Amino acid sequence: MTCTIIVGGQWGDEGKGKIVSYLCEKDSPYIIARGGVGPNAGHTVEVDGEKYGIRMVPTGFPNKKVKLAIGAGVLVDPEVLLKEVEMLEKFDVRKRLIIDYRCGIIEEKHRLMDKSNEHLSKEIGSTGTGCGPANVDRALRILKQAKDIEALKEFLGDVSEEVNDAIDAGKNVMIEGTQGTLLSLYYGTYPYVTSKDTTASTFAADVGIGPTKVDEVIVVFKSFPTRVGCGPFPTEMPLEEAEKLGIVEYGTVTGRRRRVGYFDFELAKKVCRLNGATQIALTCLDKYDNACYGITEYGELTDKAIEFIEKIEKATGVPVTIISTGPELHQTIDRRDEL
Structure with a gap:
């Protein structure tokens, strides 16, 4: 049994939702x-042809046997969260979701501050969701907590007790990180970053476990990196080149056109190196090479x-164990038992 952290390897939008959902379905x-x-x-998670844009609920929700938790380090917008719980009613999310009572709460004033601050909204390209201002209030010790709502x-x-008890009992635990490493407040492309660190170490702290409890760190890379904003x-x-390749994407939260590279x-x-990666998950291989769409066996690539994958492994020193060849969960190559 293992404790695994999933981390974005670029500027977010790497397809972590698909990878997390696949691992939840496969490893339960x-x-x-x-x-x-x-x-x-x-x-974004696609289940049976239907897409779900998720901002708060863990993306492993399709597996109804799995407990879902939001760690203390995560900011919660009650309005967004409750809408998602309602949207995902057929997946019994309400019965399975645990929110740490210490989670910080985003209020309307934080969203307004985020959107009205010209530096954040125009120069940095903030999403306007209130996270930065809420984290300021958290540092000032004036932010409301989930227990107050x-x-x-x-x-x-x-959540810390739940996760540690599960690890101690020898059960599989998965920690889902958000954003991407290159958006880290510490290690990203500062100042064009988010309002806290976004590496595996911080994700462990967010849910309340120590580093010795982590067995695997899977970094998710998209075959072509994308970035929203500045x-x-x-x-x-150039956008024209991306269009010729058929790569036109928009951010799940902002709806802004993604830059492509x-x-x-x-x-x-x-x-x-920053994340101590033990495995790599590679997404959108079908867009790197259309002939790979839907393939589920490595030898059929x-x-x-294959040359592209081997080049990634040589450059990083980390095996590419999971490969996504399409949006559906079954359109995945899983090499974990082979390597």
Whole structure:
């Protein structure tokens, strides 16, 4: 039994939602706990042809046997969260969700501050969800906590206790990180970053476990990195070129057009080091090479795709164990038993 952390390896939008949902379905962990900043990160999960844009609930929700948790380090917007619980009613999320009573709460004043601050909204490209201002209030010790919100009472619990008890009992635990490493307040492309660290170490702290409890760290890379908003992007390609390749994407939270680039092998190496990566999950291989769409066996991939994967492994020193070849959960190559 293992404790696994899932981390974004670029500027977010790497397809972590698909990877987390696949692992939840395949490995059926006892609990999946969400770390990260808050509702400024969006994950898209496709189940039976239907897409779900998720900002608060852990993306392992399709597996009804799994407990869902939001760690104390995560900011919660009650309005966003309760809408998601209602939207995911057929997945019995209400019965399975645990919100740590120490989670910080985003209020309307935080959203207004986020949107009205010209530096944040225009220069930095904030999502406007109130996370930055809420984290300021948290540092000032004036932020409300989940335990103060009546509408959240039915979900409250101690996520650290839940997760540590599960690990001690030898059960599978999964920690879902949000955003991407290169958006880290400490290690990202500052100042064009989010309002806290977004590496595996912080995700462990967000849900209340120590580093010795972590067995695996899976860093998720997209075959072509994308970025929403401003900030450095060393391998960015012109939008016209991205359109020719059929790569036109929009952010789950903001709806803004994503900038597109070529895979950055040197940055991937740095990201794997920062997170202590033990595995790599590679998404959107079908867009890197259309001939790979829907393939579920590694040996059936094209030479072009295999060369690309091997180049990533050589550059990072980390095995590529999970490969996504399409949006559906079954469109996945899983090499964990082979390597």
